[in-house]
Amino acid sequence: MGKTIRDESTASAYWAAVNTFCSLQDVHVIADAPVGCYNLVGVAVIDYTDAVPYLENLTPTSLTEKEIASSGSSEIVRQTIEKLQAPGRQLILVSSAESEMIGSDHERMLTMKYPDVRFFPSNSLGENEWQGRDRALVWLNDTFGNNTPPSVKIGSVSIIGPTYGCFNSPSDLAEIKRLIAGIGGELLHVYPFESSLHDIADLKNSDVIVVMYHEFGHALAEKLGRPVLQAPFGLGETEQFIHDLGRLLKKEDEADAFLLKEKKTTLKPIWDLWRGPQAEWFPTIRFGATAAKTYALGLETFLSGEMGMQCLFSHNTAEADNTLVRNEIQQKQPQFLFGRIVDKIYLAELDSKTRFIPAGFPGPIVRRALGTPFMGHSGAVYLLQEIVNALYDMLFNFLPLNRRTAVEEPAQKVAWSSEANALLNEMVKKAPFISQISYGRELKRKAELLTLKQGKECVTPELLGMVN
Template sequence: MTKTVWDESTASAYWAAVNTFCALRDVHVIADAPVGCYNLVGVAVMDYTDAVPYLENFTPTSLTEKEIASSGSSDAVIDIIEKIGATGKQVILVSSAESEMIGSDHEKMLRMKYPDIRFFASNSLGENEWQGRNRALAWLHRTFDDGLQPKVEPGTVSIIGPTYGCFNSPSDLAEIKRLVTGCGATVRHVYPFESSLHDIADMKHSDVIVVMYREFGQQLAELLKRPVLHAPFGLAETSEFITRLGDLTGNAQTAATFLVEEKRTTLQPLWDLWRGPQSEWFPTIRFGAVADRTYAEGLSKFLGEEMGMQCLFSHDSANTHNGRLRTELQACQPQFMFGRIVDKIYLAELDAKTRFIPAGFPGPIVRRALGTPFMGHSGAVYLIQEIVNALYDTLFNFLPISRSSSGEPLPAKKITWTKEANAALEEIVQKAPFISQISFGREMKKKAEALAAQQGKETVTPDLLRMTQ
């Protein structure tokens, strides 16, 4: 039976290896792959604009049809190794789907000819991006750990997770660092970003490990055998994170003082918005989320459980059937949609009045500034700020604006509506987000009456109304 894949949301385990290893400043990656696996087009297909910059520490073997069809890729690998020469970096050879399809396993060849070079079989055909990153990080530990017993330095924290291709990573990492230092602890390593290869052997000396993402990183954290915390979303998780980190690092009093100060300063805008008139909108807001597990679950807990908004759905994009998602959107449109470019396309196809907020890849979105966190207390304030601003923007559409030329012919005489047409209009409007139903219904009515006038009719019927959709 043929399986149809709808708009794949994650890259392969090959790209997982590239995103992980190339983030290390003292590593050079050789990809046993065709030329298209490293140029801008290949990167753009995976994550569009924000995920991977030009990789100076990445060289492909540029497999051709000849190697794939007959000769194998060993000669191509040897040629690249000789051309690169001494780089002063640890060279890691990574397999791709193409080299795996022809059974290229270079472990034995490298052991005989280039014993300092390591081979990583990416399992590109068998694992997705998050599974691949998990295994790549664990492999780095098994391969490059120094084997020494841990000598824990009190009050130190290492963070696992930020790599190329992680949505909103700079802002969320900055927020986690802020929380860690606010508790009186010290950030020891951010792995693999901001790290060198052998820092993986030093991480076991940390007092606590923080795993940024729920999709990957846990496997490495378990190998380090240190207490583990996950990066928090919303109010309750962040308060618990601060308290637990203070206890684990011996800074309980500092953490408690920091939490009190957080409520007085960082969270003050949230309280202002909650007490203000716009808080009456919150229970009426319907939202949906399709993103990586960290963001999908985090948005559902914070906006749905803590802020009291209506969560229509929250899907882990790695396991989402996008065909069913499109049907779900057609049946009930959220007022806010946190998602990927594919979700934005579905909303455009449905002419939905939904406000789209980028929350995951793939998507043509840049998230490099440090002022757009989703995690922690700063993330809670940022998310509510964006929602409230969007609500005020939506209210702008209620204003009766006069236009000198609307482009639509005005009815020459009064247009009436049948009882059935009014019922059909009400049913259509109910599918729109609550706060925009007035403007949406007004727009639908205006279109239907204009169409009736064009056709010389004096009455709007259900059939004519459907013609405007």
């Protein structure tokens, strides 16, 4: 019997191609796909992830049963091209799972009839979104770049990575731009999100390339043959990033001055929080992360490696088994879970008291504000602020409020077996540290009420298990 996949962790390479190519200002994508594929990617998903109502530069061929079952999609592709051709607009035809299943390869037809239109086989059935984005970026360079030797613009920096469908992209991009500007670097291109086709050939002229994500972008960066830095998470990585960028741009003094200023300004809230009483909670915090590699690794690096919090698990969702993720959430009960909408669903199914913090797509969440970074120094401050505020919320929830409805209490004293007491202690240990007393008291009350309602005099492990 085959393995059952509970939830898909990543989208297909078709989504990757659409989200990459549509980021370019002068490109119009033709999706060789049924209209449903257009509605899903071009309208619904974009609206729920990037707060974009729809992609204006995406048009489907609107395959029907006729094309899929008999005639093929060549004719409907030609009709779509004729409608969309316009001066200054580059058309890129992208295959979908449906067109790939019927073997639609339009390379020869385009070469003969529409030599200016390019065909990108998305390999929707064979690659995930990160592999697809990586290949799409390299393909754009190979197709629209040029073979002229580089003419390096001293002091310039280009950023590779931001595309539609990348979690928190606007805010993290703003932070990386801020760090580059802080040491006096000149931003040449943000590719592809703030670029057009003619910028592709100019990427190799960058003095330094910064790759935003671990998941994709490095294949293109390596082809460009320029020094490459990875966008940083946390304090240590960001400090090293500033030093490395300063060295590569020959602006070491500017980098040192900027770092000194950062410690007195941007990073001051971390020092204040560290000296405050809430810092005593940090070693007691247990968290888990299920996100794309960049965020899963970055959260573990900063919160665990630098802030001393306990990382119970950190999963790269491109490789994670979601059934095992759900089981791990149930068994370890993290105080905080950084994840996707599927992880929030798991918490609801398990009736978990874990605090959920969005850290990845898919998910109905808007991440367009520039003040919610995860990367860099600003990201370190934002993440710590989110956690401390959530801790205060948890404390508030355990205040002895004067409620209108009375809480039912056991009518008489109830005995506990030694086994039930031992189990209660183990269950309480798994609860968030600052709520363990209240959590244990509530479990005890429910178990004793259930024992009396069943006409018994002693709480057993079986009865205790029924109220958890």
